Amino acid sequence: MRFEVRLALRHLLAGGWQTVLIVAGVAMAVTLVIFISGLIFGLQRRIVTTIIGTIPQVTISPPEPTPRVLAPPGAPLVATVEPRAIQRTTIDQWQLVTDAVSRLPHVSAASPEVDGQAIITRGSKELGVPVIGADPDGRNLITHLTDHLIVGHYLGLGMDEVVISYQQAQDLSVWLHDRVSLTASTGQIQVFRIGGIVDTGGFQSTSTPIYITLRAAQALFGEGTDVTNISLTLDDSFQANAVADQVAAIFGVKTDSWMRNNPQVLSAFRAQSATAFLISAFSLVAAGFAIASVLIVSVLKRSREIGILKAMGARGQQVLLTFTLEGLGIAIVGAIVGVFGGCGLILLFRAIPQPTRFPGQTPDALLPGIIDPRAIGLAMLAAIFITVVASALPARQAARLDPVEVIRG
Amino acid sequence: MADWVVEARDLQKVYGGVEPLEVLHDVNLQVAPGEFTAVVGQSGSGKSTLLNLIGALDRPTAGTIAVDGARLDQLTDDELAALRNTRIGFIFQYHHLLDDFTCLENALMPLYIRGTPTPADEARVRGLLARVGLGGRLDHRPNALSGGEQQRTAVVRALAVQPKLVLADEPTGNLDTHSGNDVFALMREMNRASGVAFILVTHDERLAAAAERELRIEDGHLVEVRRAG
Numbered sequence: 001m002r003f004e005v006r007l008a009l010r011h012l013l014a015g016g017w018q019t020v021l022i023v024a025g026v027a028m029a030v031t032l033v034i035f036i037s038g039l040i041f042g043l044q045r046r047i048v049t050t051i052i053g054t055i056p057q058v059t060i061s062p063p064e065p066t067p068r069v070l071a072p073p074g075a076p077l078v079a080t081v082e083p084r085a086i087q088r089t090t091i092d093q094w095q096l097v098t099d100a101v102s103r104l105p106h107v108s109a110a111s112p113e114v115d116g117q118a119i120i121t122r123g124s125k126e127l128g129v130p131v132i133g134a135d136p137d138g139r140n141l142i143t144h145l146t147d148h149l150i151v152g153h154y155l156g157l158g159m160d161e162v163v164i165s166y167q168q169a170q171d172l173s174v175w176l177h178d179r180v181s182l183t184a185s186t187g188q189i190q191v192f193r194i195g196g197i198v199d200t201g202g203f204q205s206t207s208t209p210i211y212i213t214l215r216a217a218q219a220l221f222g223e224g225t226d227v228t229n230i231s232l233t234l235d236d237s238f239q240a241n242a243v244a245d246q247v248a249a250i251f252g253v254k255t256d257s258w259m260r261n262n263p264q265v266l267s268a269f270r271a272q273s274a275t276a277f278l279i280s281a282f283s284l285v286a287a288g289f290a291i292a293s294v295l296i297v298s299v300l301k302r303s304r305e306i307g308i309l310k311a312m313g314a315r316g317q318q319v320l321l322t323f324t325l326e327g328l329g330i331a332i333v334g335a336i337v338g339v340f341g342g343c344g345l346i347l348l349f350r351a352i353p354q355p356t357r358f359p360g361q362t363p364d365a366l367l368p369g370i371i372d373p374r375a376i377g378l379a380m381l382a383a384i385f386i387t388v389v390a391s392a393l394p395a396r397q398a399a400r401l402d403p404v405e406v407i408r409g
Numbered sequence: 410m411a412d413w414v415v416e417a418r419d420l421q422k423v424y425g426g427v428e429p430l431e432v433l434h435d436v437n438l439q440v441a442p443g444e445f446t447a448v449v450g451q452s453g454s455g456k457s458t459l460l461n462l463i464g465a466l467d468r469p470t471a472g473t474i475a476v477d478g479a480r481l482d483q484l485t486d487d488e489l490a491a492l493r494n495t496r497i498g499f500i501f502q503y504h505h506l507l508d509d510f511t512c513l514e515n516a517l518m519p520l521y522i523r524g525t526p527t528p529a530d531e532a533r534v535r536g537l538l539a540r541v542g543l544g545g546r547l548d549h550r551p552n553a554l555s556g557g558e559q560q561r562t563a564v565v566r567a568l569a570v571q572p573k574l575v576l577a578d579e580p581t582g583n584l585d586t587h588s589g590n591d592v593f594a595l596m597r598e599m600n601r602a603s604g605v606a607f608i609l610v611t612h613d614e615r616l617a618a619a620a621e622r623e624l625r626i627e628d629g630h631l632v633e634v635r636r637a638g
Contacts, residue, residue: 003521014509308505313494
């Protein structure tokens with residue numbers, strides 16, 4: 001074993017409680033970093049899956065018709081340009097567009113749909129609701145409705161079946177297999193059976209969509225074999241703007257992304273990420289100061305020993321390396337303990353359930369922290385870096401000690 | 410092999426400050442291999458300064474020193490460290506053992522600094538410790554040893570690297586008379602057995618009289634008091 005390693009190890013072991021305390025300091029900083037970042041990014045993921053996960057990340061709709069001015073270019077003209085009222089139109093060549101869009105980078109699923117508004121009626125109770133008509137297999141990749149089913153089914157939905165939300169079922173006083181009628185904005189009326197009831201977290205009956213098959217929607221809204229829009233889901237939610245712009249440029253269609261429609265969610269995410277970063281940075285820096293001060297005291301305490309070692313031929317570099325190794329040893333052990341602490345805390349808080357909203361619901365975790373290997377790796381590296389930097393000052397101080405001064409004393 | 414283990418010429422040491430203090434003046438010294446030299450003088454006369462200069466722990470203001478043929482002024486700090494590690498052994502007034510290491514580890518410390526001691530090195534050091542009566546104390550920490558035992562460990566540590574020269578600065582100054590005599594006798598024995606030169610700084614005239622050669626520092630000058638043979 002090298003002299004420097006032997007000496008550093010012996011110092012740490014001989015340090016006893018002092019070593020335990022300083023390692024605990026590093027461990028606590030790493031625990032805090034992993035726990036806070038795991039918690040904040042876990043909350044963000046929950047928001048993404050519960051709010052954004054149930055809506056398409058990018059929606060393709062027909063281009064808005066642009067009013068044309070009935071005059072040659074450059075002709076003197078006094079006119080007000082008014083956009084025409086939006087008319088329900090459909091996407092040209094939607095099968096081709098769907099195929100092509102599916103092959104774009106980041107697009108993991110594309111679902112052609114007929115969307116519209118309808119009134120759902122049961123006896124004397126009625127609600128105006130958005131209707132999404134889509135192939136359940138394709139749409140489920142976007143909305144993950146099957147994850148939120150309370151009863152019934154969505155995959156394999158029949159032409160005469162509809163999936164509604166738990167809140168809507170309560171408001172209409174219906175349950176599985178009951179019949180309801182849908183009145184489209186075109187005046188067309190069709191009768192459906194309740195095929196499934198979902199809980200997607202929405203409380204507003206009138207803003208939560210109901211789901212029927214594409215064929216049923218085409219018939220209800222009189223769209224023939226056309227579709228009104230194509231919904232996309234992405235492998236990375238935060239690529240929504242880029243993908244939306246790309247699709248609009250290639251296919252000359254109108255696109256929307258969840259990021260543009262929910263700017264307040266994005267800004268909340270940014271604020272949370274900045275908070276996580278700041279808390280992490282402050283705790284690591286605080287740990288760094290603690291380590292530096294403890295090592296400075298240790299160097300002072302051992303100055304006689306350092307002088308004697310230098311008199312016996314230890315070079316300044318060897319002394320520098322010894323104290324740097326001490327810092328490194330503290331950092332590595334502290335970081336490993338901190339990783340266990342941080343992951344343990346996340347798992348502990350994940351095990352505490354929230355109260356459920358209805359009987360039989362699987363309870364959500366109170367604090368849905370995630371264990372992210374990248375965050376753990378970064379926290380460990382940052383802690384080790386800060387500790388080594390913090391030990392540099394006392395180590396240099398030790399290396400510069402003049403043996404004559406020390407031995408004389 | 411060099412003719413002299415230590416050869417100092419025209420040494421001068423001045424400590425700076427508002428009023429510069431000249432501690433050593435025109436000091437010339439030659440120490441033969443295996444010679445046991447005692448340096449006496451009053452407190453503050455510059456005995457320890459001379460030892461630090463010869464031990465390459467401090468640099469003279471003027472003059473040159475050669476240890477085992479190596480001119481100290483021509484060596485870098487790292488080369489001086491290597492010289493201290495391989496050719497010089499130190500014994501101090503306070504034993505200066507490392508508290509966190511055992512008696513054996515302390516005696517092996519100069520060898521650890523150099524690298525990993527060979528089994529032969531370790532056997533030799535164990536043998537030396539047994540010879541000074543510490544065979545049964547190898548695993549004891551310094552705080553479990555008596556003052557005499559601590560200083561005997563320090564003597565073995567100084568000899569562990571088989572140096573050409575051992576510099577001892579008041580090695581018995583902190584011991585009772587009995588333990589002091591013990592340590593002195595041990596140094597004389599080691600000197601005779603291994604042929605390593607000793608320079609012993611002391612203000613104990615009785616010990617100085619028992620050395621082969623006695624020097625005195627007076628007013629910054631080094632004066633030969635007596636030389637055997």
